Amino acid sequence: QAWQTLKLPNATLQLIGVNEFPKAGLEQNDETITYLPPVPHATLGDYYNRANVFVFPSLVEGFGLVLLEAMACGIPVITTPNTAGPDIITDGVEGFIIPIRDVEALKEKLEWCYRHPQELAEMGRAARRRAEQLTWDLYRRRLGSRVKEVYDHHCSSKAKSCMPIQI
Template structure:
């Protein structure tokens, strides 16, 4: 039986918990709160909630209090949650945990001789830190948007020890897998895609090309390089919409490219609706895990213009579902944007190819890959 834990419920841990439950393999699913958008279809008998510190964090957030390193900051929530899970391992033979919330659980599981599986949703911290420190040096004005280089040594040491204690690491992309230290036992299990609508809205072939960037407005996602590409192009037949949370005043971003249309964060269904009005998703990320927005965009018929470090290299068939460009290369980015603008007749076929690519990546495939790998560690016949 498998104990799974994560402080919040999101698309990928929900998919796994529900698949384990259907397979009769779920011992317990531990989280903080499980209602609304965090609901998960797990029977109450196997759902273990540790809510109080997370509820305090949400209240503080609603009141506008910033407490990143304090008692109701996100790191404190993860540590307290991890400690609570470690005290309640129950009948599990395998524990399945995620980055920053695994150390105490893995230590307790190790003492009991349990197998330990670690899902790493973003590149390993050594790679992430190296790339972002390089970005801070390359583009100093954007350094304040990078955040991760400020992680304290204690937090980095926890990440290192979590990985060391893992028997198996689950990665959402080849990029994440390639970031792991040599000798780490790992698999790649790509995330699933949302369902495509029966029909997709037709775009006007004579209108401007509409590019869409979705994500936190940081250079970790390559936004400075996208603005630099737009400056190189300076074409009136290309529009850029940026949807995300700003980490600096909007005037800072306007200095990079004044003509983008800002779209504030909104529920996912409204993000998908905005995608229906756009032509191409652009995400020139420096470091990710596997940005789910890529598959959301494909499901709405948007081809991709992304870097391999966005974690969706397998989603891009050159000239069919989009283009890959190198990181830190505004010129290459501008060249491919121009290609889209100059080949508008190709877009209807690319939209259909994008939808087919999204449909080929299912959450069932993701969970089957993980469960099969767990079975190779700890065969279910012994349970």
């Protein structure tokens, strides 16, 4: 709905994996919308690299690794709080967090992206920098640090003799 009301000149919308969601409500004869079947994971980078913004308006999503994939390609994202978006994106820096089912908010952010190409490019650079920070090694170190913190607190608060741990 947001896309169809915008009618942005020289702008197109690519929907990848259209077999995974219904086309109902979308104008199938709208020449600004391209429907693509699911593509091999190895080729997703090619699609990300041709995009200006990645939109992931999910209603329910565990982590949404696709957000990091897009960000790693330097693509800012528009997503909802029902994804990992709030955990990895600072609203207005690497992308935007919009309320679920809020067509007007999505429309507003898409139009902003269209009208502010320089700012969008900077947002894409910030998205890439953020994605580069979120590594498995960093995750392991943070998790290990937190486990040690909880363990140390448990040992000190219980006045027990606990075995020291090293993570």
